[in-house]
Amino acid sequence: MKKDIKNEDLIHQINHEHPEYLIKDLNKLFKIIEEDTLINLAQGNSIKFGKLLKLESVELPPRKHYDGINHKQIKLGRRRVIKVRQLNKLKDINK
Numbered sequence: 001m002k003k004d005i006k007n008e009d010l011i012h013q014i015n016h017e018h019p020e021y022l023i024k025d026l027n028k029l030f031k032i033i034e035e036d037t038l039i040n041l042a043q044g045n046s047i048k049f050g051k052l053l054k055l056e057s058v059e060l061p062p063r064k065h066y067d068g069i070n071h072k073q074i075k076l077g078r079r080r081v082i083k084v085r086q087l088n089k090l091k092d093i094n095k
Contacts, residue, residue, distance in 0.1 A: 041082060054085045 011026045046056040
């Protein structure tokens with residue numbers, strides 16, 4: 001059965017394999033990585049996590065959208081989406 005691995009589980013696993021890293025320090029590190037990732041993606045930067053994956057912030061142009069409830073066209077402004085690209089190590093798992 002598949003299991004979702006949470007940050008806490010990953011932190012304890014890293015601590016078990018590398019006892020020199022304290023849980024509280026790993027917890028701080030994960031929070032810093034999460035905050036900095038959000039800040040950089042909001043600024044339009046892309047983030048590469050080693051050879052695993054790359055998060056790209058892409059700004060989509062404005063477009064028209066049909067509102068089925070009110071039966072009229074509405075304008076959607078520019079919006080930012082996050083694209084996830086698999087890099088070599090994740091692509092190798094899928095082979």
